[in-house]
Amino acid sequence: MLQSKTRWLLKKADETIINTLMNELNQPRIVAALLVNRGIKTVDAARSFLYAAEQDFYDPFLLSGMEEAVKRIVKAVKNDEKITIYGDYDADGVSSTTVLKLALNQLGAEQVDWYIPNRFTEGYGPNKDAFRKIKEMGTSLLITVDCGISAIEEAQLAKELGMDYIVTDHHEPGPVLPEALAILHPKKPGETYPFSELAGAGVAMKLAHALLGELPEELIGIAAIGTIADLVPLHDENRLIALRGLRALKKTKRPGLLALYKKAGITMDSFNEDSIGFGIAPRINAVGRLEDADPAVELLLTNDQEEAERIAEEIDFLNKERQSIVKEITNEAIAEVESRFPPEEFPVLVIAKEGWNPGVVGIVASKLVEKYYRPTIILSIDREKGMAKGSARSIPGFDLFQNLSLNRELLPHFGGHPMAAGMTLRTEDVDELRLRLCRQAKEVLTEEDFQPVTEIDGVISIEEISLALIGQMGGLAPYGMQNPKPRILIEGASVASMRKIGADKTHLKLALEENGVQLDSIGFGLGEVCDHLSPYARVSAIGELAINEWNNLKKPQLFLQDLSVTDWQLFDCRGNAKTAINPASIPEKRKIILFSEESRALLAQEDEGIFIENADAAKAEELDGFNIALMDLPHEKGIIESLFEGKAPARVYLYFRNGGDDYFKAFPTREQFKWYYAMLLKKGPMDYKDMAERITHFKGWPKDTIDFMTKVFFELEFVTIRNGLISLEKNSPKRDLTESKAYQARKARIELEQELLYAPSNQLYQYFNQQIGSRDDYKEETKQWI
DSSP: BBOSSSSSOOOOOOOOHHHHHHHTTTTHHHHHHHHHHTTOOOOHHHHHHHGGGGSOOOGGGTTTTTHHHHHHHHHHHTTTTTEEEEEOOHHHHHHHHHHHHHHHHTTOOOOOEEOOOOTTTTTTSSHHHHHHHHTTEEEEEEEESSSSTTTTHHHHHHHHHHHHEEEEESSSOOOOOOOOOEEOTTSTTOOOOSSOOOOOHHHHHHHHHHHSSOOOOHHHOOOOHHHHHHTBBBBBBHHHHHHHHHHHHHOOHHHHHHHHHHTTTOOGGOHHHHHHIIIIIIHHHHHHHOOSSSHHHHHHHOOOHHHHHHHHEEEEEEEEHHHHHHHHHHHHHHHHHHHHHOOTTTTTTTEETTOOOOTHHHHHHHHHHHHHHOOOEEEEEETTTTEEEEEEEEOTTOOHHHHHTGGGOOOOOEEEEEEEEEEEGGGGHHHHHHHHHHHHHHHOOOOGGGGGGGEEEEEEEEGOOOHHHHHHHHGGOOOOBBBBOOOOEEEEEEEOOOOOOSSTOEEEEEEEEEEEEEEEETTTOGGGGGGGOOOEEEEEEEEEEEEETTTTTEEEEEEEEEEESSOOEEEEOOSSSOBBBBBEEEEEEEEEEEESGGGGGGBOOTTTOOEOHHHHHHOOOTTOOOEEEEEESSSSHHHHHHHHOOOOSEEEEEETTTSSHHSSSSSOOHHHHHHHHHHHHEEEEEEEHHHHHHHHHHHOHHHHHHHHHHHHHHTSSSSSEEEEEEEEOOOOOOGGGGGHHHHHHHHHHHHHHHIIIISEEEEEEEEHHHHOOOOOHHHHOOOOOO
């Protein structure tokens, strides 16, 4: 067996709908299943999804409040009023600010400024001091992007200060909305806009569309950065933004973006949603996590190449600093968990420490969830203020927002959703919050909930996989929230080859085979699996299909994410070395089997092993689910058959360290026995020692061969040995050599060594498989994920 790292959950799609999509859209079954798994259950919806790039954006004036907002902005531009855009410090906020700034400039506005609050001194969203400062700078029209829907008092202040106020946002609205000239929000009460899941950059783009009467591809590209970075569902209009935006970003001429691409190592031919998610967005976010986010906006806006390269260098430096800080805090948080809050005792991890950067604690929380698979809160303590501020990440089954809501009296400020949240609380309440959340978790979470789950889109055979199929599956890109990269399952494949790769041998290169067809796969960070995978195993693997291109040759490849072997495995560790074996090299839940007391010397440390002397003891030994190591050879094969018959071990490790002596000793032929008998008959009584030396000299027979033949003759009563003299018993009855127990034992031992010690590995596997078998009930017990 090889236990998977996670629980595998195979999605069950409606076969009727799958067949309909296959027939109507001329798509392979796996693509139809992928569509259904993503909630697309009609032909029209599937066609719209697959050909989203050919669709049009919704009319921006379908968004309530748009007409009022456009009229006021156009008036401000005509009157040359000062307009300020109030944004947010993350990638969505930066993108939103940039989109609206560029749109207003294209509209002819000359007095346009932006303001992004400092995460550390001002926090998220509008604040009164900032509004007063903005007013003092001469602003008469204030527009928020990616924030503002919950800023009730700030909206009132804007009115008192004499500024017209427009809110554009996408975060969850509260029971009371801010008083503003217009609120552009796809989720606000009573809103009838066709799509409610826009990111902040998407809402800003709708406003730009309404102002300009068209959508410049450049603005769609920048809106795609915020949309993909903010992890909003990539379907409907968000999918269209991502598709067209990625195309625009591939062709961009903006110096800031090109400089950022260079720093992130992004090439145009491989540009996709991952380029944003792992290259662009982290760098933009790093600015606001460590300092003011203004440089990120300046980078996207600049038309100066030198300035772009300078800012990109600064941002890249901040991103590396952010990575270093995250690594340091993560290590400190892990040390706290290991020393004070072991996960087996604390179902919710609440880790707090003074001096941690509050801008990165959300990333740290995610890393701890990945390591321990527990809901996690990471808090930075400000000792002077007596407050702790931080972020939380959760696992399925534990609704963070709901469970935090039960502790409102401890949390003067908190917000979020089921899987993520942010909060501020008094330092003295941290321990109480941990206690309460752990108690709540024990009431709702089961042991199974603490095992990570991997969802699988469908089962596919290696024979089905082709470049054309992968291309058709690629029609679902770009991937993101509610449209994850397709994850497929290959069941029961053979291992064609495997090896560790990489400078430190931490990666796995594995070729899977099915009916003569092979599929190359690579598992990053899975190198150790090589030590736990037998060449004869039937492997189930999950991962993502891709096209591997090298030297102008393209072929399918699987990026491995997890592996499982549900049947028993054989590991051939045979060798003639007599060095001690450390049982710790065999995985836990192990049994070390000995057939000879002398073999205990082969074991290292304190593990003495289990001594099995006969078939009855072998039959009684419980092996189900254990990793079994056979340290030496039994004196007869039947003991092994009794040991394994009808049992279900997880793995069998073969060492057989006491074998080989008899196999390599020449077994005398009947002609040799005949010559030896005739010699004794002719010579009469002789000194045995002298005789043996003479035979060794003239015939070249080893001394132990002569001793063995003598022992056989003695057991058959053919000879007597008295006072060192050997003589033939002339009147002894006629008997066959096979009647000698010594003859039988040595013959059996040689056959045993030939069958077990020197047999090819595949032959050994077949032999043990006959004893153990691949029982269906055993396999079903281990396939809990099906």
